Amino acid sequence: MADGSTRRKEGWATYAYILLYIALSSGQIFFNKWVLSSKEINFPYPLGLTLLHMVFSSVLCFVLTKVFKIIEIEDGVTPEIYVTSVIPIGAMFAMTLWLGNSAYLYISVAFAQMLKAIMPVAVFILGTLVGLEIMSCRMLFIMSVISFGVIVASYGEVSVNWVGVVYQMGGVVGEALRLIFMEIFVKRKGVRLNSLSVMYYVSPCSALCLFIPWIFLEKSKMDSAGTWNFPPLILALNCLCTFALNLSVFLVISHTSALTIRVAGVVRDWVVVLLSALLFADTKLTVINLVGYGIAIAGVVAYNNHKLKKEASRLSTEGSTVTENQENSEEVRLIPVPTGQGT
Template identity: 75%
Template structure:
């Protein structure tokens, strides 16, 4: 998050490659940006903690429940409308994740709780972003959003780290801090954000969502091939396939609904201002990379 803050500052203020969108006020920052940054920090913390207990592949399978959390919270906040079709899609995704979990050989419920907590935090973050973009009247592209959110998220991560994790690190005999590996991770995260933003601007949100499904399967299969603690079972694969089918149906439904809700909004305007869908896709990739 610090790296992202520095790079966004350099792009917008030093080299002035991209202009920061206007309209941000202190009141909007406190009421909207800080909650988004806090939920982003919570997503990263809980999501990364889950990897200490469960495999990368199983964590990816659990992330498939995200549309369910987003839909239910969106309905609670009045952003989504309940319908039989959406309830059916949510049921398919839920059943798929449950089947995939049943097929897990070595399941750690601590890791599952961490991952589910990260999913809820991520869903809240996306809800807050949609409220921010739709109801506050501020339109931001990805760089502008990261420019405001990253410093807040970094602070939200630093404070608990200082009191909860740093003492444990100091008490340990030795702990390794690989700066080059950390730099590469930060660089990959930022490049991923830019690549998703460019894909959306040069093609469409549909392309980004389709490639996102391919990415999810790649993560599951590659992690099974690379990491020794990942053992995929036939039930795992069947359950995840069911969940992904539900996710594809959800994405298809959302892409059909959004254009109807904004018939006057041109494609170029959506790219320049950053629609909630575009920001959701891009910042979702931030979490994945982190």
């Protein structure tokens, strides 16, 4: 009886973590759009906003791990690994955040989310080029389905701003490169870290990569516009939500499986697309939009399923058992660590 009660409590806790992840991830995307929008908070500095996220995350990670020692960071990152792996990952992470948030100045949240569905295609193409993926008829078909769906969804967009599209696709390329570097980080160097440990090492590097272009591209604009009088409470809350999102991913990964986090991600994507039409005036969904996005998501689900089966087959062949730490590292490798976009 007690065992049944314990299992029920654990089950409800798992559902709570998943719902928390979906709520925070969706909310962070809407929050960023709200802060950047000229019709709302009017803080049109995506580079500055992303820099704040990374600085806040770096400071909070340090305080929680080194001062209060609430969270334990996994070891294994040597100076050589930091230079050859963490810095490239941090640079691509910074690129993804910067360009992805910049896209919100030009295109709607829903359209940006639809364009993000092309991510598996970018990851697969780059992975094939560096020898991490193998081209097959099955994968070619899946990539074609995703690409076709994104094209249909784009065709159905009422007003396409190509500047925003370029920014978003640049963010997709940056994220794909980050995942490729993570793949190499885990497979070839054998370092396995959970999502919070990754944020501890990557956030300071990303902050530095963002600080340099911010000095040249946005600081002078903020000085001339007097934007230093920005609402500190709003921006602090925005940064806190970003960190809470990272924590929710850690909780979901720790208490569920790789499949669960992928399903939750698909549900989150649909929530963002549909709710954005109600929350933002610049979002005008069409039937062609939704049909195309549905096709793309079907391809993404097939891709995730293929990757999970491939990984399960590899583990079975090696005769190894999937431990909790391996599940964590697999998630870090294949699931984007939540960014300032809420991705």
